[in-house]
Amino acid sequence: MSGTRTVAMAAGLLMLTQLASRILGFLRESLMANFYGKTGVTDAYQTAFILPDLIYWLLVGGVLSSAFIPVFSEYIHKGKEEEGWRVASSFINLILLLLSVLVIIALIFTPHFIRLQVPGFTAENQALTVLLTRIILIQPLLLALSGITMGILNSYKIFWPSALGTVLYNASVIVFGVILARPDDPESISGFAIGVVVGALLNFVVQIPALRRQGLRYYPIIDWRHPGVRKIAVLAVPIILSYSLNQIQVVVNSNLGSHLIEGSLTAVWYSYRLYQLPVGIFALAIAVAVFPTLNEHATLNKWKEFVLTSSLAVRMVIFITLPISVGMIVLRYPLIRVLFEHGAFTPVDTFATAIPLLYFAVGISAQSVIQILPRMFYALQDTWTPVIIGIISMLANVAFMFLLVKPLQSGGLAFATSLAALLNMILLLYLLRKRLKSIDGWRMLTTTLKTLLASGVMGIAVWFGGQWLTSLVGVGKFASVFVLLVGTFIGALIFAGITKIMGMEEFDQTLGLFQKRFKRG
Numbered sequence: 001m002s003g004t005r006t007v008a009m010a011a012g013l014l015m016l017t018q019l020a021s022r023i024l025g026f027l028r029e030s031l032m033a034n035f036y037g038k039t040g041v042t043d044a045y046q047t048a049f050i051l052p053d054l055i056y057w058l059l060v061g062g063v064l065s066s067a068f069i070p071v072f073s074e075y076i077h078k079g080k081e082e083e084g085w086r087v088a089s090s091f092i093n094l095i096l097l098l099l100s101v102l103v104i105i106a107l108i109f110t111p112h113f114i115r116l117q118v119p120g121f122t123a124e125n126q127a128l129t130v131l132l133t134r135i136i137l138i139q140p141l142l143l144a145l146s147g148i149t150m151g152i153l154n155s156y157k158i159f160w161p162s163a164l165g166t167v168l169y170n171a172s173v174i175v176f177g178v179i180l181a182r183p184d185d186p187e188s189i190s191g192f193a194i195g196v197v198v199g200a201l202l203n204f205v206v207q208i209p210a211l212r213r214q215g216l217r218y219y220p221i222i223d224w225r226h227p228g229v230r231k232i233a234v235l236a237v238p239i240i241l242s243y244s245l246n247q248i249q250v251v252v253n254s255n256l257g258s259h260l261i262e263g264s265l266t267a268v269w270y271s272y273r274l275y276q277l278p279v280g281i282f283a284l285a286i287a288v289a290v291f292p293t294l295n296e297h298a299t300l301n302k303w304k305e306f307v308l309t310s311s312l313a314v315r316m317v318i319f320i321t322l323p324i325s326v327g328m329i330v331l332r333y334p335l336i337r338v339l340f341e342h343g344a345f346t347p348v349d350t351f352a353t354a355i356p357l358l359y360f361a362v363g364i365s366a367q368s369v370i371q372i373l374p375r376m377f378y379a380l381q382d383t384w385t386p387v388i389i390g391i392i393s394m395l396a397n398v399a400f401m402f403l404l405v406k407p408l409q410s411g412g413l414a415f416a417t418s419l420a421a422l423l424n425m426i427l428l429l430y431l432l433r434k435r436l437k438s439i440d441g442w443r444m445l446t447t448t449l450k451t452l453l454a455s456g457v458m459g460i461a462v463w464f465g466g467q468w469l470t471s472l473v474g475v476g477k478f479a480s481v482f483v484l485l486v487g488t489f490i491g492a493l494i495f496a497g498i499t500k501i502m503g504m505e506e507f508d509q510t511l512g513l514f515q516k517r518f519k520r521g
Contacts, residue, residue, distance in 0.1 A: 017163035018281040024170035029273055030339050031178060032192060037344030038263035038270075038352065040125040041186045046269040047118055047254055048132035048193065051110065054250070055102050056140040057243045059095055060147050067235035068148070070381055071228055073155040073295040085217035087228035092148055094222050094229075099144055103137055110134055117251060120258030128186055135193040142200035149207040153214070157292050161210040165203035172199030183344065238387035246390065249397045249420075253413055256405050264410045267353045270340060271414060275360035275367070278324040283317045283368030287375055294379035303436070310376050311440035312509070315447040317368045319506035322451045323495045325364040326459035331466060331487050332357045334480035342477065356414035363418025366425045373428040385431055393424035447506055454498040462491040 036042050068091055075084030106113070114121075114129045121129065150162035173195035180191025223229055257265040290313045297306040328335065336350045336357065374386035397420035404412030432439050466487045473479040499507045 015281055015285040017160070017167060018285050021163075021166040021170050022277050022281055024167060024174060025273065026277075026339055028170055028174045028177065028192070029270060030342075031174065031181075032189070033270070033340040033345040033349075034343030035181045035183045036186075036189060037346070038266045038349040039344070040122060040262050041128065041189055042266040042269075043118075043121070043258075043263060044125045044129040044186075045132055045189050045192065046265055047114070047121075047129050048136055050117060050250055050254060051106055051113055051133050052136045052139050054243075054247050055099065055106060055137075056143050057246075058240060059098055059102070060140070060144045063095075063232075063236045063239050067232045067239065067378075067383065069151045069155055069291065070295050070378055071232050071235070072152065073292060074299055075228065076155055077296055077299045081215075082217070083228065086219055086221070086223065087226060087232070088148070088152060089217070089219040090221055090223045090226060090229045091232055092145075092218075093220065095144055095148070096141065097222075099141055103140060106137055107134055110137070117254055118258040119255065120260075124186075128189075131187065132190055132193045135190060136196055138197045139200045142197065142204055146200065146204035146207060149204060149211055153207065153210055154288065154292055155295075156214055158210055158214070159289065161207040162203075165206045168202040168206055169196075169199035172196075172202055235381060235383045238384045242387040242390050246394050249394050249401070252398050252401055256401060257410065257413060260405075260409055263349070263352070267349070268356045268410050268413055270336075270353050271355075271357035271360050272417075274328065274335065274339075274357055275364060275414075278321050278328075278364055279368050279371065282320045282324075283371040286313050286317055287371040290372070291375045291379065294376060298379040298381075306376075306379070307436060307438060307440055310372065311443060313372050314369055314444055315506050316510055317372060318365055318444070318448050319451050319499075319504070319510055321365045321368040322448075323455040323458055323491070325361050326455040327462060327488065327491050328361040328364070329358060330459050330463040331484055332361070333475075334466070334470075334484040334487070337475065337477065337480040338484055341480075347475075352410070355409070355411045359408070359411045359415035359418055361418075362415070363421040366418070366421040369425050370421060370428060373425065373432065376432060377428075380435070382435075385435075386428065389424055389427045389431070392427065393420045396420050396423050447504070450499070450502055450504055451506075454495050454502070457498060458491045458495045461494050462487045465490055 032042060032045070036045075068088075072084050072088055075081065075087065110133050111126075111130050114126055114133065118126065118129065146162070146165055150165075153159070153161055173192055176195030176198060177189075177192035180188055180194070182188040253268075254265060257268060290309060293309055294306060297303070297309065332354045333350065336353050337347075340353065341347060341350045374390075377383065377386045397416050400416030400419050401413055404415055406412070408415060429439065429441070429444075433441060466483055469483045469486060470479070473482055496507065
């Protein structure tokens with residue numbers, strides 16, 4: 001029970017800070033839409049993240065959760081803290097060295113990469129993409145420092161510094177973007193890129209005091225022979241392979257999107273941001289909060305607790321995200337109008353963005369669940385299984401994109417992602433069941449069916465109510481705010497009432513999670 005309360009409190013904190021971060025993120029996107037609309041300029045900005053993100057996720061992002069955190073946590077839980085810090089120092093030094101080499105190479109070959117990535121862009125938009133990419137390429141080094149720091153603190157079950165860092169990151173992007181924005185000058189969008197770099201630096205700096213309080217120990221060494229370093233390397237190999245191959249779908253997505261009408265990649269990106277909203281606020285928060293506990297259970301061979309903790313996390317994620325998925329589908333038009341439709345972003349752009357959002361929303365719950373399932377394998381120090389499943393899902397995603405982009409255009413790119421996430425989730429659940437003998441599957445299935453029933457009833461009621469309200473108040477900005485707020489409120493009441501009547505334990509658990517968090521606040 002103590003472990004469950006710890007997870008719940010951590011998840012509640014992460015949810016609140018993720019919510020604040022996502023609100024700032026949408027303010028950033030909204031301001032960008034106001035200044036530059038849905039154009040080739042915004043397409044260039046979104047594309048500029050692909051190469052820096054590739055470098056970061058190749059060496060740092062996946063390796064942290066799958067290899068570094070489990071190994072470092074093992075040293076902590078076994079009372080070998082000093083040795084753990086030596087392993088961490090070797091890992092940090094090695095990663096920064098490799099990152100520096102890759103960033104220098106990327107800066108030199110950026111124009112060649114961009115021409116390969118988006119051949120459908122005009123020469124002007126390709127040149128702008130090169131400029132923005134070279135600015136953002138500084139980010140991976142800073143994100144590596146903040147990511148490693150976050151991993152160390154999470155191993156001690158300290159979450160708030162990295163959570164605060166994400167808020168400062170988005171705030172920095174907004175400040176620099178607004179200060180430097182000039183709608184008549186496409187290159188002024190570089191202000192948002194500069195904000196990204198400064199935000200990454202702030203994300204690292206804000207975590208340093210907490211790290212020092214934990215007794216920061218840094219050694220200028222790269223000990224190749226240390227068993228801990230070798231273990232991280234062995235666990236990291238499949239993740240590096242996975243993220244390398246995973247970029248194929250990113251390349252295909254942007255390549256196909258660059259041949260659609262100008263602004264299509266921006267429409268996909270904005271809708272993807274909405275799709276990631278519940279994933280980031282709820283699913284990722286729960287996954288990050290539960291991961292150290294899963295590591296502890298696995299290290300101490302507490303398999304019953306391991307299964308129960310992971311089952312609770314999965315069921316809560318399903319319970320929270322399924323109604324959000326349905327609500328986002330039925331209220332997608334007022335949602336996009338409220339967030340983006342102003343300035344250079346027109347009603348036509350709203351319609352274009354609503355199409356991929358519809359198809360993305362179908363996969364929200366599946367994408368949310370697979371924030372947790374791979375971490376179960378990582379806690380078991382098995383990185384190959386989720387990697388192999390990820391590669392299979394990636395290949396399916398690419399196939400789906402080629403099949404669906406012609407009939408559905410930008411919607412096809414989004415639907416391919418949702419279908420691949422569903423496939424990924426099913427395969428991971430099947431293999432976890434084989435590995436652990438039991439994953440509390442019947443309770444997961446029961447929760448899913450009951451939640452789906454309640455969400456369906458809620459969705460029908462909200463859709464009819466939204467249509468009626470829209471016929472009364474129209475589709476203007478304030479009318480859309482009214483429809484969105486009333487629809488969300490009514491939907492939440494209907495869903496809560498139905499799940500309470502059905503006696504779903506997830507209702508009380510989720511309600512308790514938020515009540516504890518707000519009381520502590």
